[in-house]
Amino acid sequence: MERVREEPACRPLKVLIVGAGIGGLTAALGLRKQGHEVAIFERSELAQETGAALHLASNSHGILRRLGIYPETFGANPVHGLLEFDYTGSLRTDVDLQASLKQWQNLWVLSHRVRLHEALKDAATAKQGTGKPALLRTSSRIIGVDPAKATVRLEDGTEFSGDLVIGADGVGSVTRKLIAPDMKPFGSGKSAFRFMIPHDTMRSNPLTKDLADRKGYMTFWYANDRRVVMYPCNNNAVMNCLAIYPSQLSKNVASTSGNDWDQHSSKQLLLDLFNDFDPRVQVLLGMTEEKTLKSWTLLDMERLPRWVEGQLVLLGDAAHPFLPYQGQGAGIAIEDAASLSALLPAGTPVEDLPSRLALYEKLRDERAHRVQEYTRMSGSDLNDQKRNSFNVMEFVNYNLGHDEYHNSEHALKKLLWSRNSLNISWRLPLAFGPMQSPRQDLLGRIQSPDLDATTKTHSIRFKTSATYLKNWFPTSAFSFASPGTVAEATFRCVELQNLKWLGRWGYNYWGLWIHGVKYTCRDGAELFGSFLPVLFENEADPIVTGREDLGMPKLFCDIDVGQEENGDTSIDCSWRRNSFVTMELGGLEERTGEPSGPPSSITDDNLLLYRYIPAVGEPGKTDAEYPVIVDHEKSRDTCVVTRRMTATRAKVEFRADDATMNALPTIGSVVAGLAGVPVYSVLEACTTEAKGLTTFSHARKIE
Known part of the structure; x- marks a missing residue:
């Protein structure tokens, strides 16, 4: 085994992130905290981020807290319960979830997307905080990426080079085309309206007042092929609403390019598509303002053959567009970001990037697509055969019972251990990996000479x-x-x-x-x-x-x-003071x-x-x-x-003597043997x- 020479500390990685959405900003914050230099390129001006709410279940909420983002400080409210009705208004489920959700380390909270986005952006780019602030360039449309050189080219011809490019540019990803040019998102067969209604407006009507008064409750109305979902955010002051229906029932939906997913839509169309639902739903839909009403096609995509090409890697919807049925789209993107941050700690050598990115792909591809499959099953029509095999608790346990930072951190240790598998001396307790000894470090390498001992x-x-x-x-x-x-x-x-x-x-x-x-x-x-x-x-x-x-x-x-x-x-x-x-x-x-x-x-x-x-x-x-x-x-x-x-x-x-031997219960026989050694001279x-x-x-x- 070769003796390890003292190596100079590795320089920080230069990371270029394409896209300043939830996933891209989480990655920027995580990598900044690891000591790397981060630049983010966003095509929009970020003047008006999408006004909607999102779920931060335990799996993603914990990652945010690790990064110093506390959703309750910007209005996120915890989930308290669940109400389910059929489309006519007959109650199917009314359950208080507060006791059952305590088994998870972090609360399941409901957050306004804009407020989470602002918190991530501020933390990633602020002068204060661990590491060098990330550089955010808005109105910077990427028209070219060189995966071999980790270079991005902007629309104005400017080029930037780094060690790694992260494609976090969403469902309509430009970077994805360089890794899987034939893979494109497609319509899932469903489209959706989204809108937000103040709780005060709901309380002003006797039919919807009770729904607004139940703080932290997610409410669902199901028909066979359509559904209405609503849940609160902003400290239970605003209700986020989603109305999902078959795309074929309307031509007034967004294209499948993924670039115009929040186009304005018709309030009358919304009312017509759900005209046979519970009267409370009719009132609720009537409260929306047409100027704020958005609609889009729910997009899906086949599983990518790979996530990495050279020094380019995908993250979030660029790698796995999510349907909204489990509220895990943002959560899985946050997990992707956490995985990259854990796999690229301070001191990561540039030459080790290929193996780290390959490990990232392996870890995230398996989990992301399992959650995707659960999501598809959750979104199936009530008469769909797949829905009969759908186990709600199975997907809840799998989704929430995961910490991707810890998972990736341990996977990196196993990767590094494996490179020295023939040299590492394992000893109990095995759960924590090899331990340092006088003879080798944590990676199984012979310790450098200790000249100061x-x-x-x-x-x-x-x-x-x-x-x-x-x-x-x-x-x-x-x-x-x-x-x-x-x-x-x-x-x-x-x-x-x-x-x-x-x-x-x-x-x-x-x-x-x-x-x-x-x-x-x-x-x-x-x-x-x-x-x-x-x-x-x-x-x-x-x-x-x-x-x-x-x-x-x-x-x-x-x-x-x-x-x-x-x-x-x-x-x-001596032993226990017995010499x-x-x-x-x-x-x-x-x-x-x-x-x-x-x-x-x-x-x-x-x-x-x-x-x-x-x-x-x-x-x-x-x-x-x-x-x-x-x-x-x-x-x-x-x-x-x-x-x-x-x-x-x-x-x-x-x-x-007998007294000494009796006072040495575990080593007395050894001492007696040594005492019998004769010293001739x-x-x-x-x-x-x-x-x-x-x-x-x-x-x-x-x-």
């Missing part, structure tokens, strides 16, 4: 009994390299400080190294090193990573190192004239380990057990000795200080 090692190397220690070898493949009953071992304590991987904190470890050990492989090859039967550490993180990543036999204890003014050092290991071993080094004398480099007391040879993982619920059985070797030469490269001192006095003293006692950190990144399974 410091190491102080206290060692007592001694002669001892080979016959005593060989009983600790886990298999017969382990043996001493030399015959005889005398072996060498070292009690060693290491103080580590200023560790990058541990937030510049440190920890201590203490253990026993058995030298001169040989491992004989099944093919007869021989490996030599020091065997480590146990290692105590005083921090949980290195214990967990060492046990799971390397198979090291690590246990916890407190390790206190004290030093007198004359340099004498005392090391005490079980003390190691002392005194009369330290500094050595001079030796070459700088890692001394034998830090990494004197290869390290031999034995990994053992017990099977859950099956005592005595294992899920895995095998020998491990840590290559000395590959592990020594960053540790440089700065000072080396030899002790003239050295002592290791265990407390292994001390060969060397020293303290060594070093800069940098000896790593164990090159540990490998032997066989």
Whole structure:
């Protein structure tokens, strides 16, 4: 595995957004907050955004709040209930939804489109706020886009270049033609009138007063092939109304180009098409002002074969025009914007855009078109066979129970993890992905050398009994390299400080190294090193990573190192204040004239380990057990000795009486075993200080 070099921080992406609708502005705000440079090109003057209301269900409302947009501050009111009638006025459903909607994190609110649009525009372009303000250019009709160069050309010939172009230019999208030139929206067979009526006007008539008084209620009247829908906005002060009917019943509807979806229409035509509906509907329709009455063809489109071409990507209605039957058109566009923002965080390299955009397409194509299919089913006529299989709760749960920012953020992590799948060391808990360790970062790359870390090692190397220690070898493949009953071992304590991987904190470890050990492989090859039967550490993180990543036999204890003014050092290991071993080094004398480099007391040879993982619920059985070797030469490269001192006095003293053993319920057997190690004579006692950190990144399974 190649060592990762420190790379300079990636520059912000330059993002060009075509279209300043709800989706385009949400994307602009999200990408601005990620630190990117954003320019928005809008063909209109934005002088009069469409005057209608829209649904902000939990899935989109939560995204807006994450971006700092709070719909209740500009008049959005929560959904409280649902009323359904047949076209004659007979009640079918009257349900209070307030209790059931509490299961969703964010309220389902009803907002005036203009007010949401203004809030998004102000947040994206304001001088205050996170990131550089987005540049909004109105009256800027795009006549050309180069997906390969991320360039847009305006009608006046001006060109702008960036790293990414987002086509958020609606159902009549120009950018879509560059990705799927043969895909065009088509009439769904239905058209709609839309209009808004003040609640005060409705309250002035006894037939409609009760409807206006029920705050937060969505009301529906259904005939077989047409329907009237109304719901409040602007703090329950205005009722947004929609009257849907078969397009063939009128020629006075907009074209299917998608560019004139809000053309003015005839009030008389509206009254004629719904003349057999409930008298309350007749009164309601009569309240509309003809000059504000709009009509348009409800457009649909086949599923696009792809959303991305080069450095051009589609968003919102440009990728998936929505019918209005579930109120999710704006919500899914907001989700698209959230997905792009999550997949393109600060530091995204330009060269990584193709894989990020491919992931965006995969995530959003599946969800958007499933919601579209539910929407088509919801809008089918009452006698349509498809409607019989329509499960309302299924689509409500799917629509509302989703957070696209979290979904995309996690998908990006999985993408980055997959690139290093052979190198990443996973450990429990798996739900959160790989965790950083001393040996690798979150993406599985070997940590860069930690040259600022410091190491102080206290060692007592001694002669001892080979016959005593060989009983600790886990298999017969382990043996001493030399015959005889005398072996060498070292009690060693290491103080580590200023560790990058541990937030510049440190920890201590203490253990026993058995030298001169040989491992004989099944093919007869021989490996030599020091065997480590146990290692105590005083921090949980290195214990967990060492046990799971390397198979090291690590246990916890407190390790206190004290030093007198004359340099004498005392090391005490304890568990719950019950001391079980003390190691002392005194009369330290500094050595001079030796070459700088890692001394034998830090990494004197290869390290031999034995990994053992017990099977859950099956005592005595294992899920895995095998020998491990840590290559000395590959592990020594960053540790440089700065000072080396030899002790003239050295002592290791265990407390292994019954009282001590009883006070060590989990490690007593280990301490008793260590206390039995005989010390025939001390060969060397020293303290060594070093800069940098000896790593164990090159540990490998032997066989």
